[in-house]
Amino acid sequence: MNWLLRWAGPRLAIRGEQTCFDRRRLFILPTGAGIAFAALLLILLLVAMNYNNSMVFAFTFLLAGIGANAMWQTHRNLLGLCVTLHPPAEVFARQPGSLHLQFESGASTRRALEIEFEPADAQHLPSLVTVAGNAQATLALPAMRRGLRPLPVVRISSRYPLGLFRTWSLLPFSTRVLVYPQPASQAPALPSSPATGGVRAGPGTNEEDFEGLRDYRPTDPPRRIAWRASARSDTLLSKSMHAGAAPHVWLDWNALQGHDPEERLSILCRWILDAEQLGLRYGLRLPRRTLEPDRGTAHRRECLRLIALHGDIA
Amino acid sequence: MKRRTPAIALPLDQRPTFGLLLAVLAFAAVPLLAPLPPWVPASALGLLALRALALWRHRPMPPGWLLALAGLAGGVLVFAQFHSLNGREAGISLLLLGSALKAYEVRTRRDLIVLIYLGYLLSLSHFLFNQSIPWVLYALLLLTTLTALLARLHAGPQPPSWFVLSRNGVFRLLAAAPLMLLLFALFPRIEGPLWGRPAQDRTAVTGLANDLAPGSIARLVQSQAVAFRATFNASPPPPEQRYWRVHVMNHFDGRRWSVSPTLTGPGRLRPEGAPLRYSLLLQASGQRWIPALDMPDSLPPQTRLGNGHTLSTAHPIERTRKFDMSAISRYVLAPSLSPTVRRADLQLPAGSAPRARALAQQWRQEDSAPQAIVDRALRYIHDQPFYYTLQPPPLHGDVTDAFLFGTRRGFCEHYASAFTVLMRAAGIPARVVTGYAGGEWNPVLHYLLVRQSDAHAWVEVWLAKRGWVRIDPTSAIAADRVQQGVATGTAQAFASGSGASGALQRWIGSLSMSLDSVQYFWDSWIVAFGPQQQRAFLHRLGLQADWFHLGLYMTAGTGLLALLWLGAGLLRRHRPRTDAPTRLYRRHLRRLARLGLRPADGEGALDFAERVAHRQPREADHARRIAALYAEARYAGGDKPQRERRLRLLAEALDNHSSKK
Numbered sequence A: 001m002n003w004l005l006r007w008a009g010p011r012l013a014i015r016g017e018q019t020c021f022d023r024r025r026l027f028i029l030p031t032g033a034g035i036a037f038a039a040l041l042l043i044l045l046l047v048a049m050n051y052n053n054s055m056v057f058a059f060t061f062l063l064a065g066i067g068a069n070a071m072w073q074t075h076r077n078l079l080g081l082c083v084t085l086h087p088p089a090e091v092f093a094r095q096p097g098s099l100h101l102q103f104e105s106g107a108s109t110r111r112a113l114e115i116e117f118e119p120a121d122a123q124h125l126p127s128l129v130t131v132a133g134n135a136q137a138t139l140a141l142p143a144m145r146r147g148l149r150p151l152p153v154v155r156i157s158s159r160y161p162l163g164l165f166r167t168w169s170l171l172p173f174s175t176r177v178l179v180y181p182q183p184a185s186q187a188p189a190l191p192s193s194p195a196t197g198g199v200r201a202g203p204g205t206n207e208e209d210f211e212g213l214r215d216y217r218p219t220d221p222p223r224r225i226a227w228r229a230s231a232r233s234d235t236l237l238s239k240s241m242h243a244g245a246a247p248h249v250w251l252d253w254n255a256l257q258g259h260d261p262e263e264r265l266s267i268l269c270r271w272i273l274d275a276e277q278l279g280l281r282y283g284l285r286l287p288r289r290t291l292e293p294d295r296g297t298a299h300r301r302e303c304l305r306l307i308a309l310h311g312d313i314a
Numbered sequence B: 001m002k003r004r005t006p007a008i009a010l011p012l013d014q015r016p017t018f019g020l021l022l023a024v025l026a027f028a029a030v031p032l033l034a035p036l037p038p039w040v041p042a043s044a045l046g047l048l049a050l051r052a053l054a055l056w057r058h059r060p061m062p063p064g065w066l067l068a069l070a071g072l073a074g075g076v077l078v079f080a081q082f083h084s085l086n087g088r089e090a091g092i093s094l095l096l097l098g099s100a101l102k103a104y105e106v107r108t109r110r111d112l113i114v115l116i117y118l119g120y121l122l123s124l125s126h127f128l129f130n131q132s133i134p135w136v137l138y139a140l141l142l143l144t145t146l147t148a149l150l151a152r153l154h155a156g157p158q159p160p161s162w163f164v165l166s167r168n169g170v171f172r173l174l175a176a177a178p179l180m181l182l183l184f185a186l187f188p189r190i191e192g193p194l195w196g197r198p199a200q201d202r203t204a205v206t207g208l209a210n211d212l213a214p215g216s217i218a219r220l221v222q223s224q225a226v227a228f229r230a231t232f233n234a235s236p237p238p239p240e241q242r243y244w245r246v247h248v249m250n251h252f253d254g255r256r257w258s259v260s261p262t263l264t265g266p267g268r269l270r271p272e273g274a275p276l277r278y279s280l281l282l283q284a285s286g287q288r289w290i291p292a293l294d295m296p297d298s299l300p301p302q303t304r305l306g307n308g309h310t311l312s313t314a315h316p317i318e319r320t321r322k323f324d325m326s327a328i329s330r331y332v333l334a335p336s337l338s339p340t341v342r343r344a345d346l347q348l349p350a351g352s353a354p355r356a357r358a359l360a361q362q363w364r365q366e367d368s369a370p371q372a373i374v375d376r377a378l379r380y381i382h383d384q385p386f387y388y389t390l391q392p393p394p395l396h397g398d399v400t401d402a403f404l405f406g407t408r409r410g411f412c413e414h415y416a417s418a419f420t421v422l423m424r425a426a427g428i429p430a431r432v433v434t435g436y437a438g439g440e441w442n443p444v445l446h447y448l449l450v451r452q453s454d455a456h457a458w459v460e461v462w463l464a465k466r467g468w469v470r471i472d473p474t475s476a477i478a479a480d481r482v483q484q485g486v487a488t489g490t491a492q493a494f495a496s497g498s499g500a501s502g503a504l505q506r507w508i509g510s511l512s513m514s515l516d517s518v519q520y521f522w523d524s525w526i527v528a529f530g531p532q533q534q535r536a537f538l539h540r541l542g543l544q545a546d547w548f549h550l551g552l553y554m555t556a557g558t559g560l561l562a563l564l565w566l567g568a569g570l571l572r573r574h575r576p577r578t579d580a581p582t583r584l585y586r587r588h589l590r591r592l593a594r595l596g597l598r599p600a601d602g603e604g605a606l607d608f609a610e611r612v613a614h615r616q617p618r619e620a621d622h623a624r625r626i627a628a629l630y631a632e633a634r635y636a637g638g639d640k641p642q643r644e645r646r647l648r649l650l651a652e653a654l655d656n657h658s659s660k661k
Helices: A003-012 A032-051 A054-078 A227-232 A261-278 A297-308 B012-033 B039-057 B064-082 B088-105 B109-128 B133-153 B162-186 B216-221 B339-344 B354-366 B370-383 B399-407 B412-425 B479-484 B486-494 B499-527 B531-540 B547-574 B580-594 B605-615 B617-635 B640-660
Strands: A018-020 A027-030 A082-086 A097-104 A110-118 A127-131 A134-141 A147-150 A153-158 A165-171 A176-180 A210-215 A237-241 A248-252 A281-285 A290-294 B226-232 B243-249 B269-271 B276-282 B303-306 B310-313 B321-327 B331-333 B430-437 B440-442 B447-451 B455-463 B467-471
Touching (some): A003 A165, A027 A032, A032 B109, A054 A110, A054 A153, A054 A165, A054 B133, A054 B547, A248 A290, A281 A297, B012 B039, B012 B088, B039 B064, B039 B088, B088 B109, B133 B162, B133 B499, B162 B531, B216 B412, B226 B499, B243 B455, B354 B370, B354 B399, B354 B412, B370 B412, B370 B455, B399 B412, B412 B430, B412 B455, B447 B499, B580 B617, B580 B640, B605 B617, B617 B640
Parallel strands (some): A248 A281, B331 B467
Antiparallel strands (some): A027 A165, A082 A097, A110 A127, A147 A176, A153 A165, A210 A237, A281 A290, B226 B447, B243 B430
16 A cells, blocks of 8 residues: 555545545655756856856746746645546456546646556556546546455646646545456357247347337337337337246356356356347346346346355455 | 658657747857857757757657767867866857757657756856846746746646747746845855856957057957946046056067066055045956056955056956945155166167157257156147047058158057157156046946946156156047047047937937946846845845845745745635636626616526516516526536537627617
8 A cells, every 4th residue: 555545544535426635635746857957956056156147046046936836836736626536337357447537627727637546557657637627537447356346546646837846646535346257258158048949139129029118228229219209209219028028048157167256257247248238138046146037227237246246255 | 761760759749849949949059159169059059950950850860879979079079179078168068069969869758858957057058158138138038938848848738828838937937036036135145166267268358458559459449348337435536537547568569568577566656635435347357457547545355456556356357346446546656766667667679769769869858857858749749740540550660650750640559659659768767558548427327337448548657756647648639538538539530520410329329328327237236246245235234144144034035935925825716716607797787786786695697687677677688688698608517619609699698788779
């Protein structure tokens, strides 16, 4: 853990998902360029003293004033900035995920904010944003392991305007994210449906399955949208299928003999995603839990949650 | 041509920054053309221009070994030029060439930052040669631009426009000014250098040389450069007494006068009047001598009296310096002459100036009193057709005879030289004095300005009981000449006396005098601000000037400035900036206020509009419309074009209504 967090942890703690930078949250130190600038001033001062040159004295002090003011300006570039975390909707293990941060700058424009995770990741350059009013920044999440995981600490820093100082703050969000298993890239075919004896290639669009119209839900596949009916009404409508008539599959932990547990979870994850996409009704059987066949976003999320937390990993 | 490597790996949006930075570096090199050997700034400018061309055309950079070789060659050439690498000129030359070469090695933002820092050093380096106001403004401009470039490098995405950047650069200067003034006044100044003194080479500003030959002063008279300024505690000396002695020469080789190798010493001074105290603000000359008003009495610290009662410092004067001096206008210098000195002051090269010698002998036979001979010689110059000209014809053969009996046209050095030869030939000890005569009186700031063009040469003869007596043979030609100084004298002699050009001349004269007032103020208060001036300044404020107190004041002052800054920052935060829709809406409110309608505390725009509609049905439509547009412009989110469109709608609605009325 970061030394700064150990030292200043309590006052950096964030309740909820929004925080604003007050003075207690901000740190500031000269950068390498700032130290070089100080060395430059020292050289100029020595020259001025050696030649007793008034103008070199004056301009050295002028530059010193500019540098000192830059410290305030750098600090002010973060002071009062508000950050809201939008946790990622779903994160799969070892897959690129992203984190959205919503910034609110108040009256002034905040320039060149560098946003990265702490500790810094060599592969990812910090994202640079300029915030005037509202702005959103997206941060690529580092690869995470399956389970309920704390978010890595976000570091927001700024060197604007002159790069002589760097002010920063750490955001140890208390929000935890549920990391689903990595979907297997090469998975066995979906198990067959006991009702029909085979996987239906497409969503159930047969005439006999059609039950009626209902409001469109974002998870409905486009093929399910009743375009003609939607055109007549004001809202998008989807064709609702007859639940009882649709086939269902069982995604069974025990059917995957010969794979180690993490591989099984990966394959199950892939199957859940595929089954939902195909519009199938699917049930999940784990060693200690069983979910009855169903479909829809809520069901999918519940299935993924179960396999994410499988084995009670924390 | 096939492109082998990318010209530069810099991000695309930093290319304009780099281009501008190259321009600033070139501008910083320009003032160095004068004080450095021209090849140094010229090659730096060439390198920068090539680099700019390569940047523009996306040309590849030369390989690293070539750059290293160029750097080495530059170092060797600089060493060959100055025989050193750490003097003032050599150091700046290395800095200049190094910066130009560094421009070929810019790959990342860090390189650009290094180049900007070098630019800071370069733009200040010229102050080691010249600290006058125009160059200070020039350096301020360079500094502002460099700071704006530094800010541009760190501005991230959607950087502010160049206009905003330069405006902020100016604000940065203004915000830094208080700290600068504080430290400038309070930072302890020390006398003398920390390490080696500046080398003397190439620093010689045009000034009086310590020898005199025909043409040596006429060359100076062309220069309008300021030699020194003087302020007097009492009233200034009358014009005919404004003789500032610099060199006294008593050795003549037939053509050239020089300071005698035999030490004749300053001579004893017997004052016959009260001393006149004055302070002298001397421009950097690279020389040791100090012009002293006849006759210097007490000595400023670290100075000494030399041959012929002339004043000099222990070290060359490399910056504008102030000296507190005093002069005695009525005096007897050297009441008696030792035989050695007398012999030195009668010396003439054997066989020189036979006709002049004959003339002097003839005068002596007619009346042997020295004063009579002096008067006779002055009358001779006055009566014979002697002319005063800046372009005398060349003298062939014996210089003295050719002038006295041939051309009879010359400048002060001709007259001084010939007169001294005549005196010596007549047996009167005499010597040539060079220095400055006259000067312009500044009536506003009460100081006397003496330029290089006021350089002059005159004669001193030794008379029993009276000592060395000043004789200005040039004044025998034109009586007003000595009173007004050489430059004005020549101007009068050569300018046609038409009224218009006379008025113009007067106007230009008064203008240049007021400009010089500013320059004087600058030189005496800012440029010459050294340990003594600092002490005087602090004592005038009633402050202590020792280092402990200076440190105390600086800490207190800096703390105070920091508090002011903090206070300003807090004030700014407590006054939220009104957004653009609200500013427009307030126009609407001001108009309604004239109708006696004001929103109550906490009354929203839409509620207020309903109340307006109720009270003033004529305003109903407009008020409702404005309120709706305002609410939409202020509270509906959306991207920038949407917000701008709404703002425009609100502004148009307001304008339409007011134009209808």
